[in-house]
Amino acid sequence: MKLDKTTETMLIFLSVLAIIFTGYYVEVICSRNTLASEYSSYLSLTGSRLSDEVYATMDITEQTQTNSEVQTRYDFTIYNNTKGSLSNWIAFVEVEKGATILDSWNAGVSVVDNGSIMVVPEYYNLSFAQGENVTFGFVVSSGKNMYPNRILFKGYSSEVEGGTFFRKIIYVALGIWAVLFIGFLVSGFNQRNYKEKQKNDVRIILQSMNTFISFIDAKDPYTRGHSRRVAMYAAEIAKRMHLSEDEVQNIYYAGLLHDAGKISVPDAVLNKPGKLTDEERKQIQDHTVAGGKMLKQLSSLRGIRETALYHHERFDGTGYPEGLKGESIPLYARIVGVADSYDAMSSNRVYRRHLNKDEIIEEIQEGSGTQFDPSIVTYMVDMINDGYVNVVKMETAEHEEGAGDFHLTEDDIPGVYMGF
Numbered sequence: 401m402k403l404d405k406t407t408e409t410m411l412i413f414l415s416v417l418a419i420i421f422t423g424y425y426v427e428v429i430c431s432r433n434t435l436a437s438e439y440s441s442y443l444s445l446t447g448s449r450l451s452d453e454v455y456a457t458m459d460i461t462e463q464t465q466t467n468s469e470v471q472t473r474y475d476f477t478i479y480n481n482t483k484g485s486l487s488n489w490i491a492f493v494e495v496e497k498g499a500t501i502l503d504s505w506n507a508g509v510s511v512v513d514n515g516s517i518m519v520v521p522e523y524y525n526l527s528f529a530q531g532e533n534v535t536f537g538f539v540v541s542s543g544k545n546m547y548p549n550r551i552l553f554k555g556y557s558s559e560v561e562g563g564t565f566f567r568k569i570i571y572v573a574l575g576i577w578a579v580l581f582i583g584f585l586v587s588g589f590n591q592r593n594y595k596e597k598q599k600n601d602v603r604i605i606l607q608s609m610n611t612f613i614s615f616i617d618a619k620d621p622y623t624r625g626h627s628r629r630v631a632m633y634a635a636e637i638a639k640r641m642h643l644s645e646d647e648v649q650n651i652y653y654a655g656l657l658h659d660a661g662k663i664s665v666p667d668a669v670l671n672k673p674g675k676l677t678d679e680e681r682k683q684i685q686d687h688t689v690a691g692g693k694m695l696k697q698l699s700s701l702r703g704i705r706e707t708a709l710y711h712h713e714r715f716d717g718t719g720y721p722e723g724l725k726g727e728s729i730p731l732y733a734r735i736v737g738v739a740d741s742y743d744a745m746s747s748n749r750v751y752r753r754h755l756n757k758d759e760i761i762e763e764i765q766e767g768s769g770t771q772f773d774p775s776i777v778t779y780m781v782d783m784i785n786d787g788y789v790n791v792v793k794m795e796t797a798e799h800e801e802g803a804g805d806f807h808l809t810e811d812d813i814p815g816v817y818m819g820f
């Protein structure tokens with residue numbers, strides 16, 4: 401499956417979030433309501449040791465007395481000396497029956513069980529760490545002078561000793577997940593490096609080809625940009641024919657090098673302004689065979705040699721150099737043949753302007769089944785109609801100065817459309 405960079409980054413981000421949240425919730429699930437201990441002791445004004453780990457003090461800070469009742473303010477502090485933090489704690493303070501609560505702070509308090517005041521922490525002191533303390537207090541009214549007897553404190557520890565089986569399983573799974581995830585990242589990185597290397601190889605191939613094409617251009621400046629345009633038209637036809645990415649790439653290379661054999665045609669013939677003699681025409685036509693020979697060494701790029709050799713064959717078998725017919729002409733050569741002819745028709749010549757869009761379409765359709773493979777003509781005509789060809793011309797504009805084709809006379813038409 402091929403992912404674009406944004407999707408890949410998003411997936412990595414989501415995976416990291418999933419790992420973090422799973423870990424967090426396992427921690428929460430495993431820690432919730434794990435009773436650390438219950439501590440209980442009788443209260444004294446000098447402080448009550450509930451256990452070695454939890455200590456409580458109580459102060460009577462204010463007291464008022466009327467004929468019928470006594471109002472007393474009590475302040476409590478609980479000290480945490482356990483190994484971890486205490487959370488979701490709760491305390492019960494035993495008081496006289498009939499006592500009513502008038503006020504409270506730092507905690508929610510209520511009378512329960514006929515004689516106990518239940519203390520539930522406010523959210524801000526729900527949890528307190530080792531070495532810290534919480535304070536709370538209340539004012540109660542009672543019929544006579546009251547003294548709380550006993551305090552019961554229940555602390556729920558957030559620190560789980562050892563670990564549950566479930567917790568261990570989840571952590572092992574998380575570990576495996578993390579290792580796989582890192583493996584996925586590393587392999588993605590390697591793949592990117594490999595792709596980068598592949599891109600670099602393609603760059604080197606293209607640079608070599610462009611260097612070679614510049615030799616051809618130097619020999620015949622009127623064809624400047626021709627090979628690049630043909631390569632782009634041919635690759636687009638291949639794409640629209642749903643050929644594989646590798647095939648499209650190879651057809652592009654084949655288009656770039658289809659006229660490589662021109663390098664062996666003497667300059668005097670290639671640039672001759674007048675009518676060509678039969679011998680000169682033969683010399684130009686021989687660029688196909690020469691190209692085929694030159695590119696024989698390039699066997700690792702499939703179809704390059706055949707395209708140079710056969711791009712002037714005609715579908716009806718009247719082309720050159722071998723007079724191949726129909727589908728016995730290699731597919732790349734048939735595609736490049738159409739692209740080559742389109743470029744020749746749409747380029748200016750020394751002796752005439754380029755043909756207009758309708759003229760070109762007419763000319764190509766006339767050649768369908770005789771000069772060109774009809775199934776390829778359809779794609780070329782579509783590319784002309786939907787404007788793709790103009791995109792190619794714009795993209796290759798810098799190569800187009802002096803664009804034209806061979807210096808042939810009008811007598812050579814329609815051969816000139818073939819670009820020779």
Ligand SMILES: [Fe+2]
Binds near residue numbers: 658820
């Ligand atoms: Fe050619």
